[in-house]
Amino acid sequence: MTDMQGEIVDDPVEVRHNKRQALIDAGRDPYGHAFTSSHTVEQLDEQYAHLEDGQDTEDEVAIAGRVMAKRAQGKVAFLELMDHTGTIQLFCRINALGEDAFEELKDLDVGDWIAVQGTMMRTRRGQLSVAVTSFELMSKSLRPLPEKFHGLQDKETRYRQRYVDLVVNPEVRETFKKRSRIISAIRRFMEDEGYYEVETPFLNPIIGGANAKPFITHFNALDRDYYLRIATELPLKRLLVGGFPKVFELDRIFRNEGMDPYHNPEFTTMEAYEAFGDLESMMDLAQGCFQAAAMAACGSLQVEYQGTALDLSGDWRRASMMELASEHAGEDVSFDRTREELVAILEKNGGHAEAAWGKGKLIAEIFEAVAEEKIVQPTFVIDHPLEVSPLAKKHPDNPELTQRFELFILGHEYANAFTELNDPVDQAERFMAQVKAKDMGDDEAMGFDADYIRALEYGMPPAGGIGIGIDRLTMLLTDAPTIRDVLLFPHMRDEAL
Numbered sequence: 219m220t221d222m223q224g225e226i227v228d229d230p231v232e233v234r235h236n237k238r239q240a241l242i243d244a245g246r247d248p249y250g251h252a253f254t255s256s257h258t259v260e261q262l263d264e265q266y267a268h269l270e271d272g273q274d275t276e277d278e279v280a281i282a283g284r285v286m287a288k289r290a291q292g293k294v295a296f297l298e299l300m301d302h303t304g305t306i307q308l309f310c311r312i313n314a315l316g317e318d319a320f321e322e323l324k325d326l327d328v329g330d331w332i333a334v335q336g337t338m339m340r341t342r343r344g345q346l347s348v349a350v351t352s353f354e355l356m357s358k359s360l361r362p363l364p365e366k367f368h369g370l371q372d373k374e375t376r377y378r379q380r381y382v383d384l385v386v387n388p389e390v391r392e393t394f395k396k397r398s399r400i401i402s403a404i405r406r407f408m409e410d411e412g413y414y415e416v417e418t419p420f421l422n423p424i425i426g427g428a429n430a431k432p433f434i435t436h437f438n439a440l441d442r443d444y445y446l447r448i449a450t451e452l453p454l455k456r457l458l459v460g461g462f463p464k465v466f467e468l469d470r471i472f473r474n475e476g477m478d479p480y481h482n483p484e485f486t487t488m489e490a491y492e493a494f495g496d497l498e499s500m501m502d503l504a505q506g507c508f509q510a511a512a513m514a515a516c517g518s519l520q521v522e523y524q525g526t527a528l529d530l531s532g533d534w535r536r537a538s539m540m541e542l543a544s545e546h547a548g549e550d551v552s553f554d555r556t557r558e559e560l561v562a563i564l565e566k567n568g569g570h571a572e573a574a575w576g577k578g579k580l581i582a583e584i585f586e587a588v589a590e591e592k593i594v595q596p597t598f599v600i601d602h603p604l605e606v607s608p609l610a611k612k613h614p615d616n617p618e619l620t621q622r623f624e625l626f627i628l629g630h631e632y633a634n635a636f637t638e639l640n641d642p643v644d645q646a647e648r649f650m651a652q653v654k655a656k657d658m659g660d661d662e663a664m665g666f667d668a669d670y671i672r673a674l675e676y677g678m679p680p681a682g683g684i685g686i687g688i689d690r691l692t693m694l695l696t697d698a699p700t701i702r703d704v705l706l707f708p709h710m711r712d713e714a715l
């Protein structure tokens with residue numbers, strides 16, 4: 219192609235820029251206007267599935283989408299048009315469009331957005347098509363779409379340019395449609411269970427609700443540092459003090475930690491709290507949420523993840539942390555062992571013990587080393603040591619344990635739940651222990667939240683609480699190998715330009 223000075227232009231981006239400018243110079247707007255489609259492609263496929271090969275209709279339709287392919291054969295051109303539901307062929311004839319419009323159509327580029335009007339037909343070769351009677355350019359694409367946009371070598375580019383990934387890889391669009399269905403199903407389930415959806419602050423003056431490194435920002439109006447929330451637990455439980463019976467929040471959490479296939483510093487959780495609930499009600503809630511999400515995304519409770527079959531139906535196994543640690547270590551792992559014996563078990567299984575760790579932390583570390591990755595089918599791991607559960611209520615039969623569970627599937631945690639601690643004196647003592655840990659160098663320990671203690675002093679009813687990782691659940695139900703595959707815009711290192 220030549221430019222306006224008659225020179226040959228090989229750069230496809232420049233060619234498209236020239237086409238754009240030519241349209242503007244001719245008084246045409248290359249970026250369109252509002253348009254109302256009569257159908258989606260999916261609706262056309264369903265409504266006209268009965269057409270026989272070679273059958274024409276006089277049924278007029280109007281659709282819009284992106285040109286994904288084109289070919290011209292003399293006085294006929296074929297375009298492939300894609301909308302958010304699928305693709306359909308456009309059958310374009312010079313006799314129907316006129317010579318000028320037909321030439322403009324042949325000058326369209328793959329990637330352009332167009333709106334067309336026409337009638338429905340099926341070609342003699344059996345292809346459902348729109349016989350185009352008129353069309354209009356709605357947005358000029360200035361950058362060519364890649365022919366292939368997959369493979370490990372292109373992973374980084376796909377994540378950075380998700381907008382292109384969504385265009386050329388239909389399975390990626392389907393993943394995020396499923397994510398939307400999963401979140402909607404969870405919301406519906408929670409509302410049906412009588413929960414109120416609420417919103418709590420993203421910015422907090424104190425780190426609380428979990429053990430994690432925070433992102434720190436400066437609040438100019440108050441001239442002090444604040445933290446992006448690492449959990450929504452403490453503000454949600456304040457609402458139980460205020461009289462809400464059941465609350466949940468489904469939104470972003472921020473932890474200034476590493477990135478790997480199962481972790482992103484910005485992620486989505488659903489936290490819920492039920493006045494007069496307990497660990498049992500939270501197990502029922504978790505199971506119900508997961509099953510509702512599975513039915514919405516997969517239409518079945520029998521799912522497969524990376525080649526492993528999972529059964530999400532029925533009631534799931536419940537086992538104590540010490541039971542599972544003992545089962546997989548091949549010897550007793552409990553508080554009956556000395557600290558030295560627990561250290562030896564941990565180190566024998568590839569772990570390393572810190573001097574500040576008590577028996578409870580060592581038991582949790584042994585469980586992680588020997589049992590965690592071997593849990594395949596959904597399992598509620600219960601009876602966590604008090605040392606690693608500063609916000610959970612003590613077990614009534616053993617004060618060294620707490621009423622807590624973590625839900626494990628395929629070696630990964632998907633939910634964390636407590637029978638919530640509502641004793642303000644006990645909670646204050648645990649906060650002080652966290653402060654001491656922070657003073658000893660634990661940068662993931664919580665601060666002392668005096669206002670939360672004050673709230674508990676007004677009286678919080680007994681309660682159950684749970685946090686569910688939405689990203690991991692989405693990975694499970696979309697068979698996605700990494701968390702980046704279920705985040706539309708995952709965090710990336712700076713692009714080398």
